[in-house]
Amino acid sequence: MKKVIVIGAGPAGLMAAIKLAEMGHKVTVFESMPKIARKLGISGKGRGNITNTCSYEEFLKHFNNNGRFLKTAFKSFFNVDLINFFKSEGVNTIEERGGRVFIASGRATDAINALHKALIKRKINLMVNSPVSELIINNGKCLGVVSNKSSYTADAVILATGGKSYPATGSTGYGYELAKGCGHRIIEPLPSLVALKCDINLTLIETVSLKNIRAELRVDNKKLNEKFGELNFADGNLGGPIILSLSREAVPAINSGKKCAIILDLKPALSLEKLDARLLRDIETKKHENLLSLMRGFLPVELCHFFLNNLSLSYKLKVADLTKNMRMLIKNTLKELNFNLVDYCKWETAIVTSGGVSTKEIIPTTMESKLVKNLYFCGEIIDIDADTGGFNLQAAFSTGYLAALSFNSKVDNI
Numbered sequence: 001m002k003k004v005i006v007i008g009a010g011p012a013g014l015m016a017a018i019k020l021a022e023m024g025h026k027v028t029v030f031e032s033m034p035k036i037a038r039k040l041g042i043s044g045k046g047r048g049n050i051t052n053t054c055s056y057e058e059f060l061k062h063f064n065n066n067g068r069f070l071k072t073a074f075k076s077f078f079n080v081d082l083i084n085f086f087k088s089e090g091v092n093t094i095e096e097r098g099g100r101v102f103i104a105s106g107r108a109t110d111a112i113n114a115l116h117k118a119l120i121k122r123k124i125n126l127m128v129n130s131p132v133s134e135l136i137i138n139n140g141k142c143l144g145v146v147s148n149k150s151s152y153t154a155d156a157v158i159l160a161t162g163g164k165s166y167p168a169t170g171s172t173g174y175g176y177e178l179a180k181g182c183g184h185r186i187i188e189p190l191p192s193l194v195a196l197k198c199d200i201n202l203t204l205i206e207t208v209s210l211k212n213i214r215a216e217l218r219v220d221n222k223k224l225n226e227k228f229g230e231l232n233f234a235d236g237n238l239g240g241p242i243i244l245s246l247s248r249e250a251v252p253a254i255n256s257g258k259k260c261a262i263i264l265d266l267k268p269a270l271s272l273e274k275l276d277a278r279l280l281r282d283i284e285t286k287k288h289e290n291l292l293s294l295m296r297g298f299l300p301v302e303l304c305h306f307f308l309n310n311l312s313l314s315y316k317l318k319v320a321d322l323t324k325n326m327r328m329l330i331k332n333t334l335k336e337l338n339f340n341l342v343d344y345c346k347w348e349t350a351i352v353t354s355g356g357v358s359t360k361e362i363i364p365t366t367m368e369s370k371l372v373k374n375l376y377f378c379g380e381i382i383d384i385d386a387d388t389g390g391f392n393l394q395a396a397f398s399t400g401y402l403a404a405l406s407f408n409s410k411v412d413n414i
């Protein structure tokens, strides 16, 4: 039996602790907050989208360039294993659109309660309100931690302090300081899966939510990516699933001062020709009505005013008075509504962090540091991030599991 310290009681740290205790080790978890796994509790809008049922190959595609780093972690503990783990702890899950797996009760807090019970059942020592302020390193080996001015020794330390997003949940980015302190390189952390700010006032349409929209991200006038799905304008920003996904590439581009824009195709099912034909038909049938009435056939009413204002067209204009140029302008803008990006929302609302501890300095098959012996990393503190859909939580659970497994096989082989 070895003594192991886990820093951070999020999904990654808790999974590592549970697995280590199952393998007979004496585990202490240090958590800076009064309660465990606060971020898990608000995940998936409080419903906990814990994983995704897509294939292993598809799963890796949802990560940044570092997806390959996760191969062994996913081979050791994947989506079915996580679903079965929760089932064995009394929590059922349900699969929804796009392979997303949620906690069946609709309450992510049920997953937290189950994890808490799992700690108690396995006699894991949980120390809440106990932020770790220092790692004890000697001769290239991690020997323990300092918390609340006391030192604690261990045979191994697992650093699972999460990223920097939603700092109110406890993940303040302090883990990066701990990693930096023992020589690890930190890839600049940036908010990811975050709403984007543009140069047009969107407050008039902040209640509008659009489905089946195509959004394209253009950087320096070149298409970088596109997504199809749902979008909203909440809080005067561009938000919703497809924008959050595009933010993964938009944020670094905005940050490096590039010209960025989101172009919306509001009628992706219609080609320009078909759209023109439909416009001509509607103009004929509504020739005695005004422009607002014509546009309502194409867009939600709140968006019609915004759309026409943008084109400097009066909604009161009689449809019969619409010129060919005006019709062309409407047609082209329905296919390409441009939003120049000026900024992105900050850490307080970002769902994940891109960047973190460089994967080049962590052994991908064990999660152990290449620089410091007996120091392991798992979860969002590592430079890995993915799309929405359950991929980030699975990565946290899988890397936590692998860190535990590999520490155990290392000590078995000594």
Ligand SMILES: Cc1cc2nc3c(=O)[nH]c(=O)nc-3n(C[C@H](O)[C@H](O)[C@H](O)COP(=O)(O)OP(=O)(O)OC[C@H]3O[C@@H](n4cnc5c(N)ncnc54)[C@H](O)[C@@H]3O)c2cc1C
Residues within 6 Å of the ligand: 007, 008, 009, 010, 011, 012, 013, 030, 031, 032, 033, 036, 037, 038, 039, 040, 042, 043, 044, 045, 048, 049, 050, 051, 130, 131, 132, 133, 160, 161, 162, 163, 165, 166, 169, 170, 171, 172, 173, 174, 175, 350, 351, 352, 378, 379, 380, 381, 389, 390, 391, 392, 393, 394, 396
């Ligand atoms: C609003 C929101 C919704 C999300 N929804 C989803 C979703 O549906 N599906 C999905 O896959 N992902 C989702 N995510 C992302 C997912 O929650 C995270 O990727 C995941 O929680 C990361 O797990 P972790 O264990 O690495 O870190 P965290 O969950 O951040 O846990 C880290 C823990 O370490 C503690 N800690 C930090 N510093 C110290 C220290 N010095 N000493 C001691 N303890 C410390 C923190 O208090 C925290 O409890 C969401 C995130 C947010 C913010």
